[in-house]
Amino acid sequence: MSDEDEIILSDLPDDELVLQMHDDLYDGLKDEIEESVQILLARGWAPYRVLTEALVAGMTIVGKDFRDGILFVPEVLLAANAMKGGMFILKPLLAETGAPRQGKMVIGTVKGDIHDIGKNLVAMMMEGAGFEVVDLGINNPVENYLEALEREQPDILGMSALLTTTMPYMKVVIDTMVEKGLREDYIVLVGGAPLNEEFGRAIGADAYCRDAAVAVETAKDFIARKHNRLGAAAG
Amino acid sequence: MMDPQGADPLSQLLASRDWLLADGATGTNLFNQGLGAGDPPEFWNIERPSDIAALYRGAVEAGSDLFLTNTFGANAARLRLHGATARVAELNRAGAEIGREVATGAGRAVIVAGSMGPTGEIMAPMGTLTQAEAVEIFHEQAEALKEGGADVLWVETISAGEEFRAASEAARLAGMPWCGTMSFDTAGRTMMGLTSAELVALVDRLAHPPLAFGANCGVGASDLLRTVLGMTAHAPERPVIAKGNAGIPKYHDGHIHYDGTPALMADYAVLARDCGAHIIGGCCGTTPDHLRAMRAALEERARGPRPALEAITAALGAFSSASDGTGDDVPARRPRRRRS
Numbered sequence: 001m002s003d004e005d006e007i008i009l010s011d012l013p014d015d016e017l018v019l020q021m022h023d024d025l026y027d028g029l030k031d032e033i034e035e036s037v038q039i040l041l042a043r044g045w046a047p048y049r050v051l052t053e054a055l056v057a058g059m060t061i062v063g064k065d066f067r068d069g070i071l072f073v074p075e076v077l078l079a080a081n082a083m084k085g086g087m088f089i090l091k092p093l094l095a096e097t098g099a100p101r102q103g104k105m106v107i108g109t110v111k112g113d114i115h116d117i118g119k120n121l122v123a124m125m126m127e128g129a130g131f132e133v134v135d136l137g138i139n140n141p142v143e144n145y146l147e148a149l150e151r152e153q154p155d156i157l158g159m160s161a162l163l164t165t166t167m168p169y170m171k172v173v174i175d176t177m178v179e180k181g182l183r184e185d186y187i188v189l190v191g192g193a194p195l196n197e198e199f200g201r202a203i204g205a206d207a208y209c210r211d212a213a214v215a216v217e218t219a220k221d222f223i224a225r226k227h228n229r230l231g232a233a234a235g
Numbered sequence: 236m237m238d239p240q241g242a243d244p245l246s247q248l249l250a251s252r253d254w255l256l257a258d259g260a261t262g263t264n265l266f267n268q269g270l271g272a273g274d275p276p277e278f279w280n281i282e283r284p285s286d287i288a289a290l291y292r293g294a295v296e297a298g299s300d301l302f303l304t305n306t307f308g309a310n311a312a313r314l315r316l317h318g319a320t321a322r323v324a325e326l327n328r329a330g331a332e333i334g335r336e337v338a339t340g341a342g343r344a345v346i347v348a349g350s351m352g353p354t355g356e357i358m359a360p361m362g363t364l365t366q367a368e369a370v371e372i373f374h375e376q377a378e379a380l381k382e383g384g385a386d387v388l389w390v391e392t393i394s395a396g397e398e399f400r401a402a403s404e405a406a407r408l409a410g411m412p413w414c415g416t417m418s419f420d421t422a423g424r425t426m427m428g429l430t431s432a433e434l435v436a437l438v439d440r441l442a443h444p445p446l447a448f449g450a451n452c453g454v455g456a457s458d459l460l461r462t463v464l465g466m467t468a469h470a471p472e473r474p475v476i477a478k479g480n481a482g483i484p485k486y487h488d489g490h491i492h493y494d495g496t497p498a499l500m501a502d503y504a505v506l507a508r509d510c511g512a513h514i515i516g517g518c519c520g521t522t523p524d525h526l527r528a529m530r531a532a533l534e535e536r537a538r539g540p541r542p543a544l545e546a547i548t549a550a551l552g553a554f555s556s557a558s559d560g561t562g563d564d565v566p567a568r569r570p571r572r573r574r575s
Contacts, residue, residue, distance in 0.1 A: 026569060061569065069422025069556055070566045077361050112274060117357060139316050164484060164491060164519045165262040165276065193420055194484055202486035
């Protein structure tokens, strides 16, 4: 760590600074990320460009190494925390400049389950990828999900369960959505340690996401397909 | 080989036998008895004690030498969700008392292991739970399990080294022997990135080490045995525990069903012993039928050589990841360009 002081972020040209930010995200250095975001903004970068080229691109690298079993939860939490620091600066600016957004997600851990480590990771990675995320927290009965869908009008509903005793509750939620004729209005993604792809299909989810990185990829994929479909219908 | 505090019943049993059969699932078995999705299983220790006694007896009658109490989630952090933090002592005591009664009626030596699951929180500095708070949470539970008559504390499904240490300290404060297992469910490591080799090293450093340690839950039987091999490769002083899931969860007609058959779990049990495990059991999805097949296989089949990874995948199926973070082919962190 001794040579850390030797790097003067503001001396780096844009392209080097962005690469440095990718490294700093990887290493979970929040202060450095905040400083770099301010530098790029001061150099006239649009907030959306800082978000995508520096933060989202950096978190994509983190997500890949998490998916591949190179980074684990502690490192990803640190990286996400650093990204949050940058996002905190960018968020109001993004709202002002009307930057495009990927989509909106409502996410929560199901009734009976207090585990929110995985769910929080997904929420942070989704935000990192440019999604708007409404986090319902833990222990959500079906009513909470329905209210949030009504209130937030998201594109995606994400549900998480970490226990074999709570995972069937996801089906309760999906069945209720079907009953109310709401199921087709949303992309439903599920995740959690005891789940698998077949389980996701069996309970009627659109997809099972093995981890936070896969969740982001899957969400982007579904949103793109949805847009294509809407585009085709309009054309 | 045994601890100096070897007078406890588990140490005695371990000294007299070269393998012990532990139990199977708790949560998934209670599901089959009608537990609702999202309901805390531990309330049944008070509301439906005869169902809990039946759960324990199911394991004992199938040949388990040791069973875990229905107290996995009965710590203050987890019970908070159900507004039941005040019931930690009551639920744990009751869970252990029912166990004591079943064990006493077994007609042979059966160990009551007081189950202690994770707090579900992330420990500082990454999260908010401090070491002192974690010790206090586990200690409260440990004292109640002791009071209820548990022979040994059984800390399971842990992901973080800090949490494992906190549980160890709680067992020390309660003056109880303990066993501890972690769940290696993420590319062969725990969720927090711990490898099998790192757990061996961690156990050796503890002031109050467990009587036995190992792996439970995780992904499938194959992964779990790779983890056990990773531990026994270091010739640990203490017995190693293997408690793997009966395959992978599937959903059929409103029920969770694990796809591992009794025959598969019998192969798993024998392979686990060949891998060097002393205490062998199941986890999620493991029913008394599985346990009976495991017991029979352990009694009837001869010990084999330490299996190669290929022998494990041939018998039990593929691993969930290419590497488990030990050995030479560990995927490397991305090189940093500047800071070091």
